[in-house]
Amino acid sequence: MSLFGYLLMLSGWLLTLASLFLLAGVGQRLLFVAAGLAVELLGLGLITYRYRALQREAR
């Protein structure tokens, strides 16, 4: 699950980067960058969820 989280975070950044190369308008880019950040946060959330589950098990 952690690996999937890292991959999601990296995908979010690539989405951000792609918007810079492929799109021209600020509005479109802003939307794509926001989407990229959302994907990154999803990945971070997954890693957090995995950590929390491990801590609960350890107790």
Next chain:
Amino acid sequence: MSVNLCLMSILLAPFAAAGLALIQQGLGRSRSAAHSMLCSLGALATAAILFVLVGSAWMGFAGGAAHRLHLAGRTIDWLGAEPLFAAGIGSSLSAGPYRALVLAYGIFAAGLAALIPINSGSDRWRLAAVAAVSALLAAILFPLFGHWVWSDGWLAQLGPLFGLPAFTDLGGAAGIQVLGGLCALSVAWILGPRQGKYTEGVAAAIPGHNIVQVLFGCMLALIGWIGLESATSILFYAAGPGQIALTLVNAVLAASSGCLAAVLTTRLRYRKPDASLSANGWIAGLVAGSAGCAQLTPVETMLIALVAGTLVTFLAETLELRLLIDDPGGAISVHLGAGLWGMLAYGLFAPGGASSAALLAQLIGAATLLGLLFPLIHISHRLLNRLIPFRVDADGDWQGMDIRELGAGAYPEFVLHADEFTPR
């Protein structure tokens, strides 16, 4: 560029390190106080050496040699290509002191970033592992991001490359604070909570052992922050004396607003102001205010710091109680949380009126830190943890890091500490 003003600013920067070191040892347990201070010295020493030997070459400086990548008709400057070991620094002085000043700045900036994770790993992080993480940060992570933002790298070149305003970090909110905060989160995850922190589903309060030192550390940190922010603005954004005076005013207002916001929030929530959270609010204000220190107006800086001081109290509680992350010094909420907020707030209040383009540039910087650097940091920390185990063994956790790793306590003539902590 005023060389004298820049030198003076760089000379103030070690006070920030002294302040953070005092804060983190005061917020930790007394049985690990000497260890905490030694970790801070060790991190500073390792970061200084590794930055000069390796990091300075990869960070480079504006107008210096760099590795470039050609992509879709654009030339992306992604890494400095200066000589390793700071070779030729003596002969470069004839062309001006800029390279030497950037090197001096980088030593303290990388050192400060390396201090941040110690805060979240307090009371259980082994000295050798602290040195390894500091080395990684000063040799690779800080120079990489520093080059992108401050040495004509791709984030500084968003204008010529993509027709956007440059990503701006006037005082190190991203390059020092958020980067250090991400390392702090990674370290806290790898180490796990201190023994006795979570028992029977309840988080125990493990209070800091010396709040007076924590508050004194806040005052020292203010002096250091003024120096660090001024040096960053002079070196990388050609700030003049007027902007440095504004930086000074903004730093004082940011710290004050952040602290007052935390005092008020904790007074309203817990009926009495919480001293350690108020100290965190002070630093959070400084961190958030540093993103736009030499350009934003005092009122804008105060607003940003007020939000940061309030945010940090909620974030610290969420991390501890909901996400089960044991961060004794609040490094994650202060440096990562407030740093990210400061970066984005600069986009909202950017000089010349709010523009979605400025916000977009700041969001791209935030996305790069979170999406590219954090996985890199966390995976490399996990690999390092296999080579040099981060966490002290279970006995050492209770015994305290002073006795376990140093063989002597910080306060040998006092009878200290009980093992019982108050459940929340």
